[in-house]
Amino acid sequence: MSDIKIGQIANTVLGTDVPFRLEAFDGSTGGNPDARFTVRVLNERAVQYMVTAPGELGLARGYTMGDIELDGVDPGDPYDFLAEFLGDFKVQRPPVSGIPKAVRSLGLRSFTPPPLPPQEKPAQWRRIAGGLRHSRSRDAEAIRHHYDVSNDFYELVLGPSMAYTCACYPSADATLEQAQEHKFDLVCRKLGLEPGMRLLDIGCGWGGMVRHAVKHYGVTAIGVTLSKEQADYGQAWLEREGLADRGEIRFMDYRDVAEADFDAISSIGLTEHIGIHNYPSYFSSLYEKLKPGGRLLNHCITYASAKRHGLTKGGFINRYVFPDGELAPAGALMTQMQLAGFEVRHAEDLREHYARTTREWAKNLSRNWDECVRLSDLGTARIWGLYLSGSSLGFERNNIQLYQMLGQKLDDRGHGDYPLRPDFR
Template identity: 60%
Template sequence: MTLTIGQMLDRVFDPGTPVRFTAYDGSSAGDPDSRFTIHLANERAVRYIATAPGELGLARAYVAGDLSIEGADPGDPYDLLRTFRDEVEPHVPKVNELPEILKSLGLKGLRPPELPPQETPAPWRRMVHGLRHSKARDADAIHHHYDVSNRFYEILLGPSMTYTCACYPSVDATLEEAQANKYDLVCRKLGLQPGMRLLDVGCGWGGMVRHAVKHYGVTALGVTLSDQQARWAAKAIAEDGISERAEVRHLDYRDVTETGFDAVSSIGLTEHIGVRNYPGYFRFLKARLREGGRLLNHCITRTDNKHPGITRGGFIDRYVFPDGELTGSGSIITVMQDVGFEVRHAENLREHYAMTTRDWCRNLSASWDEAVAEVGPGTAKVWGLYLAGSRLSFEENSIQLHQVLGVKVGADGDAHMPIRPTWAS
């Protein structure tokens, strides 16, 4: 007996699963009255799922257009993902069911289809660009994620063009207010004053550089590995009339030669450099500072320090952040201390990142047709999945966001810090 697709799905999902499944062979499974219907449009969708069980196979079929979803907003599929997390429990079919499933799939059904163009190669195949976190391979990873389209990012991020966690002054604050508040918080933690020199590594579209120059009177240099970001930032700086005191370069942070900065901000870069490279990274930034200078490191973190950092082969690694690595705030603080920083403050903004990704999804949903026209349906779907999934992860405390403030203390022990923090906690 050959099983229908629906019968095979019944072996994977428990009866009463609150999602309806339909397939190209006319079969179905799950709850017929569900708000959500997942449709497998063709045989390739089944092959994607069969050859990569779990999130990666489903994502491949969805991004390729072989799996469609009714009842979920493609720009903000948060409700669907929450339903899967809370109420859907897929399981491995029983041993005595496997022969029947394999026979129904056939040899062709077990042959992996060509990957969607939005997916990066497996980590071992990326070695054509060099070893993990070599300059060439890092540049390729940054190009994959950040050189999507400046117009797409304008749709997604809004006027601030800031692709890092915001800091909401109140629960009803707008995304723009929260991003401005985040930059202001960083400036206050760094103790910026007119005439100081700021280095912003991984500067994105220049938001921190522009905010610090316009509101705190500093001279600022930002560096980014994304050529599109650097071009957008240069144009914005010129339009702001601050070119004499603000600059963004298309440059690897490791190639910055200037020293003697009063402050360094690193907002959303640490995720890309590799946990094993932390000592060299923080040592390099310390060498860019004068004595008494401050470093503010802002990055996504894990909830503990046990994980090795590297995540291989999943949806995030293959579609969103190739070679990205996360660890706990304790690991970051330890390395900062070990290279000579005095750590003066640490803060977790986890809930703020859940709100930030919520607002990015709202932006994407509100301009879905324009986003699809700009980058194509596959890429737009990747971003909807990624941001809604990230919101869930921050809400459930699977990942966090930490700001850690360190000072390069001189031989006399003077940290040049106030006796109590002068910023809002």
Template identity: 65%
Template sequence: MTLTIGELADEIFGSEAPFALAAYDGSRGGNPNADIVLKLKTERGLRYLVTAPGELGLARAYVQGDLDIDGIDQGDPYDLLVRAKDKLAPKIPDPRRLADIVRTLGPRMFVPPELPAQENPPGWRRLAEGARHSKARDAQAIAHHYDVSNRFYELVLGPSMAYTCACYPSQGATLEQAQEFKFDLVCRKLGLRPGMRLLDVGCGWGGMVRHAVKNYGVRALGVTLSGEQAAYGQEWIEREGLGDLAQIRHGDYRDVTESGFEAVSSIGLTEHIGVKNYPAYFGFLAERLVSGGLLLNHCITSPNTAWGQITKGGFINRYVFPDGELAPVGTIIGAMADQGFEMRHAEDLREHYARTCREWARNLSANWEAAVAEAGPGTARIWGLYLSGSSLGFERGEIQLHQVLGQKVGPGGVAPYPLRPSFGS
């Protein structure tokens, strides 16, 4: 006998699943009382699920519009992801039913459909773009994620255009207040004072540069691989009359030839450079600093050494951060120490990033129609999955966010630092 798609879903997920399923053949399955309904609209969607069971198949069907989700805020599948993580336990079908399942699917269902245009091939197939973390391949990876559309980022990030973990000074703080506090915390950790020179690598749209120049009187150079970010940030600087003190440069951090900086901030860049490149990265930044200069490294980290790279073949790697890699904070501290940095302070802000991602996801949902008009429905859906999933990951400690403050030690161990830092909490 053949099964309906709804009966097939019941074989795998059972009637206690955290969702109901409504399929294109008119059948239903899953939990009939669930308030979240997955609507499988096409045969192509089922083929995605069959040929790539798990997150990739679901993502492909959702991104292509073959799978819709009713019962959630548009573009914000956080509630579904929480329930799936807590309550979804796929079953191995009864062997006696395997013949019926295969007969229901038929041979065509095991032929993969075309991949969504937004999906990157696995790393081993991207060799034509250059070796992993070569300048050319890094530029392509950054363009994939950051050159979506400045307007799209405005809709998601809000007025600050800060696309890194905020730091909430209180429970009642807004996202904008938390982003302002984060930049100020970095400035205070670096001990910025008027007349100092700051290098901000991976500067994004220039939020850190602008804050440091306006509030601490430094001269600042920001560098980003994204052409759209650089143009936007430099225009913002000129509009605020900061052009004599600040510059946003489009280029690779490895092409910075200036040195003699008293401070370096690296906020959200280390995830993109590759773990094997940490020694060269921190060595390069040490060369840019004066003796006794400070480096603040702010990046996503993994909870342990077994965690490894950002899921090599999974959703994040294919759709969001091609070639992204994470390491435990201890690996980062060790790499910095090996390049002559003395660690002065480290802290984990993962709860802050969970909240930041939730705020971004809510912004996306609130501006859904405009976001879709700007970037297309597929890209908007990718961002909804990415932000909701990331928030959940930070909440549960599956990923973390560390700020590490290191000081370049001079000859004879000279590294002047206050007896007690003044940046507080």
């Protein structure tokens, strides 16, 4: 790396109109000298990460491994940095004449991929040893990868509600906890829950929906999750509050629930994990578990564009956060609900609410940074900072949305006992 310094190469590729200054271990600098943030490239391995995976994935790898530092950036809440980094600047194609010289300067070793960070899942095609995508074993492993970090870690990030799904803010000055309570109550009202009804909550997390419905609406409820950590936590919570006679959290795949004839089913944040090709069987199985007149509330992240479906292959979210996660546009979900037999009664986008929810989670991570690092590790905590702040930007900029869709199973005569003008307030 003697002929051309890293800073010069960075300027050739990125230009100097970028939202950061670059400092490299070879003593060179690049980027925008007046920028608020500084990206520090600490060693050759950092260069290897960025050369072999240009863009967000290479930066994330180097940052996770501690080979790249971000000066002026709050690691728990890097929102301001990402807001500029994920802005309008584009990687420039370097002049063809300069490529051989840059390659010679970097050295062939720089083009050899270094070991992946331990937090990263391999590419899709390399995960076949764990079973086909969305097989039961592979789904269970994907859930464990993300949700079995530590209940103590999640308590610090999510807050007392332990609700890891989009909150719904009843007013601009509402707190996160008030918004999560309002979200669960909104779901209960959309489902028309009344005392004595039976509710199934699939992908129940730590049991927040089950607890709220049993406590405030007098129902009997079963929640199921593929995370044993969540199931144990949720069941203990119900027992502490004296609700275990009517509420139960099971460590179980939703496809293995034997009971049927439920009055209502809630699915809050599960659909992202099941796979688009499984939508027909997913909605059909939920339809069969409902009694006539029963309702399904499906709450999930969707793509904003009708042209986008499936995985973000090779991206940061797929490798580090939600292995095998898949999204579809809202219209595709509605179509599959209808094909399964549901009449779709109501749909609403809570996109702005999720942008605010993820911002609050990032602020919690920042406030509790040292303890979150202790409960996980520095690399994992850094990943969470990138993930939460990046997600907030995704919702703000309408790249992704959050839809609640309410479907109903009608009886043989097409009746469903649904109010002429429902009022969910």
